[in-house]
Amino acid sequence: MNRKQLSVMDADDARQYMLKDNFEIYEKKGIPSGAMEMHFHHFYEIMFICQGDFAILVNNITYHLNPGDFILIRQNQFHHYQYVKNQHENSKRILMWVSANYLETLAQQNADLTSCFTQTQTPAWHFPAHHREHLSQYLNTLLYLESDSLTPKGEKQLLEDSYLTLFFISLNQLCRHPEFSFRIENTSSNPMIRTLTDYINEHIDEPITLDTLASQAHLSKYHFVRVFKELTGMTVHDFVNHKRILKACELIWEGEAFSNISELCGFSDYSSFFRNFKAVYGISPREFKAMYRGNFLP
The missing domain is CATH 2.60.120.280 (Regulatory protein AraC)
Structure with missing residues (x-):
């Protein structure tokens, strides 16, 4: 076996998807x-x-x-x-x-x-x-x-x-x-992230505003935006959106009809759900379901 080279990923490589199937x-x-x-x-x-x-x-x-x-x-x-x-x-x-x-x-x-x-x-x-x-x-x-x-x-x-x-x-x-x-x-924990995550999960099918989340964190809106970005590296909007997509994945695995998923996950309509899902995963919800049917779906 040739041991002269290693498979190396650059430290600044932002890729979060696999290039191979296995x-x-x-x-x-x-x-x-x-x-x-x-x-x-x-x-x-x-x-x-x-x-x-x-x-x-x-x-x-x-x-x-x-x-x-x-x-x-x-x-x-x-x-x-x-x-x-x-x-x-x-x-x-x-x-x-x-x-x-x-x-x-x-x-x-x-x-x-x-x-x-x-x-x-x-x-x-x-x-x-x-x-x-x-x-x-x-x-x-x-x-x-x-x-x-x-x-x-x-x-x-x-x-x-x-x-x-x-x-x-x-x-x-x-x-x-x-x-x-x-x-x-x-280890160290951040209670604000836990509080916000629990709130988002409980209200995932509802509109979730920046003002409401700031109130949950007991911070002013502008201070909350800055602190949240420092902790997660994400905007509040992107974080909520990703949580909605995660919930959508769970519903897809459970066999929920696509026509219901957008409403159950708090998207304004199916078009918005489809657009956001594809932006995160790079494939459509139907392609996602077909890809994982044998491993996650009934």
Whole structure:
């Protein structure tokens, strides 16, 4: 295997979609300036911190990660990087994106390889050293394999399938041990984000104004806009819009008729729903339903 090159993603790469159907794996270094806004995606994400410090907001909790830590991001889960000056410049991490379809294919109905994402409330883990080394070896092998140009395509696919299966089985086993979950002293929460998220979720089918959200946060409108942007990297309007799209995805998976979804998610009409959905996912709601029918829909 050619080990002279690594599959690398630039720190300022803002791409939040997969170029391949199955999985992608990259090494990233430095400040990830391309991931400063709150975002979500319809695949799973795993990040392993190789060196330096890293902080990431998942929902309303910030996780302060150190070398050896793992963060596991579920599908359609809001998250974004939080930069701390003079602390994160030397960060190096391995980033993996993997689709639910692919993990289901690997498991062949014999196991649930996604349980590491769903079986606990915490997305962050600090495993004992020998377990971290075991997992990082799989990741580094996949990282080098991704850029290997000498191994025949068929053999390369078998190797990728095998190493990914071993990695996720090992990870699932470790995530069944709550003692390996992240220590509370390495987290911080923002009650304003939780309050606003709860309010938006409860009123997702209604008009939601800036004045109302500022009132929920007990801030003046102009101060609220500034603070919200600092915390999430997004405008209030974009945040609400993304929450509506997430709710729409849930309804699509539940089999709700398209004619009802726009109203249930608070869009003014189907045209507005269609336009906003395609702006976020790059495909229409019907294309989204067709793509994930076999994995999420009844």
